[in-house]
Amino acid sequence: MPSNKIVIVIAVFMFLFLPAFSILAQESSNWHYIQIDSTKQKWGDWAEPEWLRYFGLAAGDVNFDDVLHEGMATGDVDNDGDPDIVATGMIYLNPGSDISQPWGVENLDQIWNNQEGDWSRNGTKSFMHDLDGDGQVEIFMSHSERAGYPLAYYKRTAEGWKKTVLKDSIAACHTLQAFDFDLDGDIDVLAGINFGRAVNLNKDNFDVSIFVNSGDDQVFKEMVIESDGIYNGQALDYDGDGDMDIFRYPQHEATDFYLMENKVRD
Ligand SMILES: [Ca+2]
Ligand SMILES: [Ca+2]
Ligand SMILES: [Ca+2]
Ligand SMILES: [Ca+2]
Numbered sequence: 001m002p003s004n005k006i007v008i009v010i011a012v013f014m015f016l017f018l019p020a021f022s023i024l025a026q027e028s029s030n031w032h033y034i035q036i037d038s039t040k041q042k043w044g045d046w047a048e049p050e051w052l053r054y055f056g057l058a059a060g061d062v063n064f065d066d067v068l069h070e071g072m073a074t075g076d077v078d079n080d081g082d083p084d085i086v087a088t089g090m091i092y093l094n095p096g097s098d099i100s101q102p103w104g105v106e107n108l109d110q111i112w113n114n115q116e117g118d119w120s121r122n123g124t125k126s127f128m129h130d131l132d133g134d135g136q137v138e139i140f141m142s143h144s145e146r147a148g149y150p151l152a153y154y155k156r157t158a159e160g161w162k163k164t165v166l167k168d169s170i171a172a173c174h175t176l177q178a179f180d181f182d183l184d185g186d187i188d189v190l191a192g193i194n195f196g197r198a199v200n201l202n203k204d205n206f207d208v209s210i211f212v213n214s215g216d217d218q219v220f221k222e223m224v225i226e227s228d229g230i231y232n233g234q235a236l237d238y239d240g241d242g243d244m245d246i247f248r249y250p251q252h253e254a255t256d257f258y259l260m261e262n263k264v265r266d
Pocket of ligand 1: 075076077078079080081082083084093094
């Protein structure tokens, strides 16, 4: 029947040509790059394209709960409703509806961005989560590549950034996430050492720990849950039972991947 033929012709047309249209729709010319800061080349390597700077590997969506982070995180730092950026301890405040306007800049803490030396300088892990539930994210920081740096979080106050240290020194802390791992209503912190990097630093401790919040967001008790390292661990409720499990691989050259199942909910 003619009408069926028309339907078939349209279907064949769509099958053949729509993929081409959708490829066209993804052309790189549809992306417009906005350079937020052009002064940080000392922070790492760079390469083509020219705008690419190596001071953070992954941003995320507005909730920031489901992405890996390398020195970079996104969240509403100033509680004005738009997402801001932290990169190696520098804060970039979103100007609002026109993001091509200048971004505000604050230095969270210069210990994270004043280092010298080889590629490992200013290597950090950052994570944002609203620890105290006031609607404004706190910023968690660790050094992902060197020893002698703390595990800490920062709260933005009218007087400046208030720093709380969870542990004075943690080497090559290449996993840093904050969730309520024990489901008691407060936010705990997952922090773990990259086995491969710690060996290079002549360390023999490769602990993966949950820093369990005592309830006041000030005292966190370290609970070691694994002693063979973790690299870019990612907490997520993998089995859907309501508690956060952890995806783990022990070091940057690992070929074995693991899921650590949280048994708080069984
Ligand atoms: Ca904001
Ligand atoms: Ca908060
Ligand atoms: Ca908790
Ligand atoms: Ca689970």
